[in-house]
Amino acid sequence: MRIILRSIRRGNLATSSTSQRPRKMNCSILIVISLGWLLHAHCYADAAISNRGNNAAQPLAASSTSLTAAQPRFLSRGHTYRAVVGDTLVLPCQVENLGNFVLLWRRGTNVLTASNIMVTRDERVRLIDGYNLEISDLEPQDAGDYVCQISDKINRDQVHTVEILVPPSVRAIPTSGQLQARKGGPITLECKGSGNPVPSIYWTKKSGTGKSPARIGDGPILTLDKLERQQAGVYQCTADNGVGDPVTVDMRLDVLYPPDIQVEKSWIHSGEGFEAKLVCIVYADPVATVSWYQNSFPIQTTDRRIMNTRANRHTLTIRHIQQEDFGNYSCVADNSLGRSRKYMELSGRPGPAEFYSPKWGRSSDSYNLTWKIDSYPPLEEVRLLYRRVLMNDTFQQPGRWHDFILTPEHRPASEPLTHIMSYTIKHLHPGAYYEAIVQAKNRYGWNEVSDIFQFIVASNSMDIAPEDAEVVASSKSRSNSGALSSLQNALPHCLLLRGALLLVFGLRNSQFDRLRLGLG
DSSP states (O other), X not given: OHHHHHHXXXXXXXXXXXXXXXXXXXXXXXXXXXXXXXXXXXXHHHHHHHHHHHHHHHHHHHHHHHHHOOOOEESSOOOXXXXXXXXXXXXXXXXXXXXXXXXXXXXXXXXXXXXXXXXXXXXXXXXXXXTEEEEXXXXXXXXXXXXXXXXXXXXXXXXXXXXXXXXXXXXXXXXXXXXXXXXXXXXXXXXXXXXXXXXXXXXXXXXXXXXXXXXXXXSSEEXXXXXXXXXXXXXXXXXXXXXXXXXXEEEEEEEEEEEEEEESOSEEXXXXXXXXXXXXXXXEESOOEXXXXXXXXXXXXXXXXXXXXXXXXXXXXXXXXXXXXXXXXXXXXXXXXXXXXXEEEEEOSOOXXXXXXXXXXXXXXXEEEEEEEEOSSOOOEEEEEEEEEEEOSSOEEEOOOEEEEEOOOOOOTTOSSEEEEEEEEOSOOTTOEEEEXXXXXXXXXXXXXXXXXXXXXXXXXXXXXXXXXXXXXXXXXXXXXXXXXXXXXXXXXXXXXXXXXXXXXXXXXXXXXXXHHTOO
């Protein structure tokens, strides 16, 4: 404007010394120049104002951007993980809007990773799929808290807790697993289990039968009081915590005791020229030495007398038996804790009689007895005794013995040992209860009296055994449902009840009668 004003002043001065026409031209030029300057000034002012506005808007936009920018946040969540030793575990850490911030993993005060840089020297640890932390070949010491942290002013973090599951292990105390104790005393078996979670412990004993053993105790200690020899064996301590399979440790218990002898037979029957085996089964710990005696004299091994041992079974075999071989034998077992002796008899006398007759007779006045007797020499004489037993619901009264001496028949050559004999006892009372015994003699003497045999004679109303009566009565009842039907229901039950009572009372007096007769 100042330039324009100067121009105007100069124009006024020039007009006074020029003509009228030139004065009009100068005015037009001034007006054009003035408008141009005005336009220029206006444009300049608008540009200046625009520049000032832009310069002022820039810090406002920056301030607004800094106030509305998104903050980093975790997309994953903290969790408790359980993993088994040796497995591989991945701990997630997923962050949104991390920007220029640094993400790090730490465990306690130890930094594992910073951004993508591995800080830890543990080669089992690495980052996968971004910032997820992978730990391979897990070990028990890997348990604890793992922290994923954003390095902003707030130090946001996410915590994962790792629990390492350890399969059970168990060991015996003592580690040898061998224990010894005396018979009658106590013993304590102990084992120690470990693992995570802490395993439960229980005890079993091997049976050797192939069956699943039964649980006999719980906890790390098993106490056995007043030991018996049968309690020796292998005990198993088992630990189980649900991680993997249960584990077992064996412990062997030896029960020390003096010898205990069992004989297969206390009476052995044989004959001259034949063979006999005498067997003793010896239980002892420590192992016992076994000796054989005949009539208190020690036996030496010969070509006819052979002694052998298989495990705890000791056998004396006598071949081509002679008369002087008959008599009393004993086996004697010794160890450091004591001595034991058991007796046997080798005899040429007949064996005891065994009855084969049915319990119920089929005849109302007689009964057929059948029995067998083993004897190497021929039987010389057989003695049969029988008697009636009177009884009711409240008492029993045995009758007197009837004694018969029987002459054995010649036995067939195909049965050189067994004698089968039978005898029909007549004039018996219908429905009565009887009992019988048999004794036999050969050239070596009388055998032991047989066990008492009990039998019942059929009643007058029927000539068949009670077990057949039900069939007959049942068939008759189909044609006559009156009185015969009542007989069908009542008669068998009465006979069975009567028979049961007879058997009970007979058994009570059998031993007394043997003693009274002097037969055994």
